[in-house]
Amino acid sequence: MQRYAIYYAPREGAFAFRANDWLGREPGSRRELPQPVLPAIGDPRDITSEPRRYGFHGTIRAPFRPAEGIGEDRIRATVSDLAARLAPVICEGLRVEVLHGFVALTPLGCEAALLDLGAAVVEGTNSLRAPLTGAEIARRRPDRLSPRQRELLDRWGYPHVMEEFRFHLTLTDRLERPEPARVALEAFFDPVLPRPFVVEDLCLFGEDGSGRFHLLHRYALTG
Template sequence: MKRYAVYYAPRDGVFAYRANEWLGREPGNDRDLPQPVLAGIGDPHAITAEPRRYGFHGTLRAPFRLAAEVTEASVRHCVAELAARLAPVTCEGLQVEVLHGFVALTPVGCEAALLDLGAAVVEATNALRAPLSEAEIARRRPDRLSPRQRDLLERWGYPFVMEEFRFHLTLTDQLEAPGPVSAALKMFFTPVLPRPFVIDELCLFGEDQSGRFHLLHRYALTG
């Protein structure tokens, strides 16, 4: 694996299947799925390229390259120890929302707890990552970031952490007109959205050489 990440990903069930079906891929076994045709959406494959590559997930620690002395075994050990210290986070549920032009599922009723969880994961895994390269910094478009976001990028390797963090589960690429897609996905997902929505695991993902992410292991939050 060329990069690793710590995500939330739902366990097998109707919610996970519907999300994987929508994106056309199961990240746990890398099996492609036929995508549903929904009213108001012409070609789902054409608007889900990026989330399909990553697999259905919510980011807690964005993808990073390993530091020179770090191995995958070190990463697994770190995430396992972290999960044993952290408690699950319970939210009221999930809602379909448009964020900066892309459609996502966002949690309701747990903002402070999610900020704490995200900060704990970022802090605990920071020593695992290699310093950002010039190209990686440039991809974050630092000229478009606030001074605080640039500081976070330098300190933690990603600009949207700590108080800038907003947990979400991406459903589409960025769209010019997301309204009709959002309406269709609300109808598609609402019957299976979990209430409450509980994050009770950390999921270690790895990016292969082709750029696709795979679920490597789940670690229960038992703190």
């Protein structure tokens, strides 16, 4: 694996099955799935290329290259230790909304707890990552970041952490007209949205040579 990330991914069940169906793949088994065609959307492959690459997830620690001398065993051990001391986050539920031009599921009623979880994971894994290269910094478009976001990028390797962290589960690419997709996806997901919604695991994902991410291991939050 060329990069690693720590995500939320739902455990097996109706919610996970529907989300994986929508994106057309199971990140754990690497199995490809036929994507459903929804009213007013058309071919879902045309609007899901980016989230399909990553698999259905919510980012907690964004993808990073391992530092010199850091192997997968060390990464796994670190994530396991974090999960053993961090508690699950219980939210009221999820809603479908438009964020910056793409459609996503966002949690309700747990913002402070998610901020705390995200901060603990970012801090606890920072020693695992290699310093950002100039090309990696450029991809984050630093000229478009606020001074605080640029500070976070330099300190933690990603600009949307700490108080800038906003947990979400991406469903589409950026769209010129996202509202029809939002309406269709709200109807598609509503029967299976978990109430409450619980972040109960840290999931270690790895990026293969083709740029696709795969679920490597799931660590229950038991703190």
